[in-house]
Amino acid sequence: MSGTPAPAADLRPLHRAVLDTATELVGRVRPEHLGLPTPCAAWDLGELVAHMTGQNLGFAAAARGQVTSAADFAPRPASDAPGAGFAASAREVAAAFAEPGVPARRFALPELGPDVTVRAQRGIGFHFVDTVVHTWDVARSLGTTVTFPAEILTPALEIARAVPGGAAREQPDAAFGPVRETSATAPGPAPALDQILALLGRSPAWPDGDRTGGDRTDGDRTDTA
Template sequence: MTTTGFTDPRPVYTRATEQAAEIIKTVRPEHLDAPTPCTEFDVRSLLSHVVGGTRRIAVVGEGGDGLAVHPSADGVADDGWAAAYDEVRVRALKAWEGDERMTTAVRVPWGEVPGHAALSGYVMEIVTHTWDLCEAIGHPRELDPELAEFALANARRVLPDSRPRDAQTPFAERREASEGAGPYERLAAWLGRAPLGRS
């Protein structure tokens, strides 16, 4: 839905969290120590980051200070990631139900932005990390290309073509996507990632 001057990211975020939840449910114990394209994370720490980051955007949607929320989750058992993510994603979806959240200024790690821009950023994050997870565990199912196209459009809007990797821009320099790459590989390349097994 397009509202005044922006596309409402909430329907896309809902679909993105549903997709992430489906992939997280396929993670098995033997996957947890596997590497991911997000090189600072193995599967277990990526799941922790996803749960913690979703808790952060839930707090932002509730009107709290997201920067006070650590973007990782402690104390989740190895067999508890699916339940932990389901709980926090439902909280996030509820927190962003009100239309006024779309235009309210909120604080996120990259600055103070309108709510719609913050939530669009978290679409980009969860879609990218879902791809990271799929790469790590062997692509248990096809991913929704429309979600990657939305995330890629946002990434191109907010991240410069060449940028340093720092706290404000936690992505590596853009890579060239392979010829004929699909939307997820193009998104990954824009964010400096490569499929596992490629350098």
Template sequence: MNPTDPRPVYTRATEQAAALIRTVRPEQLDGPTPCAEFDVRTLVSHIVGGTRRIAIVGEGGDGLAEPAFTEGVPDDGCAEAYDEVRTRAIKAWESEDRMAAPVRVPWGEVPGHAALSGYVMEIVTHTWDLGESLGHPVALDPDLAEFALAAGHLNLPDPERDSRTPFDSAHPAPEGADAYTRLAAWLGRRPLA
């Protein structure tokens, strides 16, 4: 397990996602993403829903009872919806006790710090997805991708994935690829060419 406290990394990752979400224009909401089943609107809904899920887990609730998507986020209210839920998630994980306590997340029961590390992987990956979709309007922090990639290797050590895994099987990253490209490849993503 990565001994690094994931809370400051998660905070930075949510700040990065929030900056990117603020750049989304209404005409981009129907555009494609590297997640073939998501358009930009659905991806942002999933980012909000996933963040709500980890907030509930941090508050001691059952995050799996929460849908992975947030319905009804107005097209012009994406940034506000995400800011509200990410603030809630950051507050929910302030306790040292919560970091050590066992919690239930989609990949099993794990200590809180492992759950939050997994959600760093989730938000950083979806931030890359959104950046690809929007034409890279915000430079992404490579340190966040390195942390997310380490969490990805820990939480999804097998490069072959089945239909129960929310990420596709890994594929090779190009030689000399940056951290985001390696993260995307490990999680089965391909850039929108």
């Protein structure tokens, strides 16, 4: 998110609320659901949950000031109880973000490159918006919906708007697919969640729309400021 200003507000309470919603939805996933398609074209539901779990654990390690490696963020394959592993990882990242001193730290994010660190507020923002979008991914894969209050969607939209677009989105290893159009059903701007999804390469109408390309890594986290 090159050039993205760090969020002014402490996102941690909102981040925790999104994690709670994600935990409830992932808790509905059963072994027979793991092969379901998701809005992330590269992943089925089992792979998506494994990715989300790994990211939780990686960000928890980064928040605690550890010198992390890519292995800390690697997917954790879902077990026969997919929700249990995810729930444990969600508790861990929430607890790590809540530790005293976290706002003053820098997060080591090796997925961006060797020795790359970002300010805590920015790192929390990355994980926050990723969790919002992946929670929607899980809901749609299960054939249901999810809603978030405006207090969550407003900062998430601000972060999503700052993700660079352009030709880089067309590359095979792009973090997100190209920006999508939203289908307005009423005058005025599309709902905030639809805007976030479209900005991050998803069709808000999925699965009626085509599969989007979605995430191949876990968001565009290229700002090291």
